[in-house]
Amino acid sequence: MIVMDLDNLYEVMCWEPHRLTINKWHAMGKPYVLASKPGGANGIIEDFAAIIEKHFTIVCNEEFINNNKQFADKIEAVFVWSYLPNTDRDLLQSLPNLKVVVNGGVGVDHLDIPLISSFGVKIANTPNVVDNATADLGMALLLASARRLIEGYKIAMAPSHLPQSFMGCEVSGATLGIVGMGRIGYKIAQRARGFDMKVLYHNRNRRSEEEENTVGAQYCEKIDDLLRESDFVMLAVNLSPQTRKLIGERELSLMKPTGTLVNISRGLVVDQDALVEALQNGVIHAAALDVTYPEPLPRDHPLLKLQNVLILPHIGVNTYETAQNIVERMVTNALAALSGRPVPDEVKP
Known part of the structure; x- marks a missing residue:
């Protein structure tokens, strides 16, 4: 149980809004991210799942499809890897608390940026590391x-x-x-x-x-x-x-x-x-x-x-080192969006 007097709470709200958000996460547990199953055919390499799990609870795309009512209100971020999950209108409408969609890689031509932005959701990619x-x-x-x-x-x-x-x-x-x-x-x-x-x-x-x-x-x-x-x-x-x-x-x-x-x-x-x-x-x-x-x-x-x-089968970024850097950068972008800070690699509509 977290105890805080009203004066301290007011000070945190006025001067440290990011800390307040982080304290909320600590009280509620790690935020939820929707992603393809790590280690799956279209998922992030299983070795790097721990990088995400340090900060997020991963909801696999397949699990969400089968039981979206359990997770819909909890998911605040979507990690797109190998073009999945598909961030179409149906998915966006089903995630009322979604704050950011982060793409693993540079190209975002597979994302409907105006549509995602219309839901008040930020978009980020991972340039430079690739x-x-x-x-x-x-x-x-x-x-x-x-x-x-x-x-x-x-x-x-x-x-x-x-x-x-x-x-x-x-x-x-x-x-x-x-x-x-x-x-x-x-x-x-x-x-x-x-x-x-x-x-x-x-x-x-x-x-x-x-x-x-x-x-x-x-x-x-x-x-x-x-x-x-x-x-x-x-x-x-x-x-x-x-x-x-x-x-x-x-x-x-x-x-x-x-x-x-x-x-x-x-x-x-x-x-x-x-x-x-x-x-x-x-x-x-x-x-x-x-x-x-x-x-x-x-x-x-x-x-x-x-x-x-x-x-070749589109393997331009497929090295162990680059894949790890991409995942780390995805986490950095998502944490920034969820804490209300500027997103380092935000893609503007």
């Missing part, structure tokens, strides 16, 4: 595609002789065009410099001269110029109405016939039908994709049948 892992994977895709690593592995594992015609593309000294020079794009440029690549970039806003010089990057005001000059085109933009199908038939036709398209952003940034045709008809040499639409692709999709395509 930059290195995503940039690393972008370079890994570029290198694996250029040197045909998957094909080489299959030859090495099969009882067949390596054909003399098995040749890859040189990366050192090649031109890399980065579309989207935000945090991740800049990290990619840093890595490309280590391979002595010439770096071009196209962005809504030009970087400072000092930043350009640090990574040896040259700004292309028009994306067409970047596409024409690049041996490798790396897409590192957020998905928005402006970037949806940013790369289509026209843009692919501007690329070199020897060019490779690398996409680590979102599948819908590329017109996938146009990409299939470009790869089939030799308009471009190859593609390396961490993202597609939908994910996963139907097993009969033509992209899966092409030899000049390397596809």
Whole structure:
């Protein structure tokens, strides 16, 4: 039982509202967060559940669906991981005390931000902590595609002789065009410099001269110029109405016939039908994709049948270290929202 005289209570309410909120939590127990089952197919890695459980009581999405009346009034936060739980209108209406939806990762295109905000609920994501892992994977895709690593592995594992015609593309000294020079794009440029690549970039806003010089990057005001000059085109933009199908038939036709398209952003940034045709008809040499639409692709999709395509199952941030950092940052954002403090990574509507 917590005892506090009226004068002290008034002082706390006036001067320490955050402490009052935290004291309320201590009196009532840990706040409740709705999330996919840790360790499940679409859940946070089970090893990191303890990071959440230190501050929250986790209600698994499946448990909530089966018994939402028991938890609806208690849940104050939703943690979205691998696009689940689905924060649609029905869910929002069922959670009267919800204060924040926190997305594990940067991209929030799968969240209806105006809808969530209309319920007075804050939204947060986890930028910065994913930059290195995503940039690393972008370079890994570029290198694996250029040197045909998957094909080489299959030859090495099969009882067949390596054909003399098995040749890859040189990366050192090649031109890399980065579309989207935000945090991740800049990290990619840093890595490309280590391979002595010439770096071009196209962005809504030009970087400072000092930043350009640090990574040896040259700004292309028009994306067409970047596409024409690049041996490798790396897409590192957020998905928005402006970037949806940013790369289509026209843009692919501007690329070199020897060019490779690398996409680590979102599948819908590329017109996938146009990409299939470009790869089939030799308009471009190859593609390396961490993202597609939908994910996963139907097993009969033509992209899966092409030899000049390397596809990964959207694993750009899938490292142990980054996943832990994401979960820790999700907790930080949620605690801030629940205590009435500014949310560090709030996504404004």
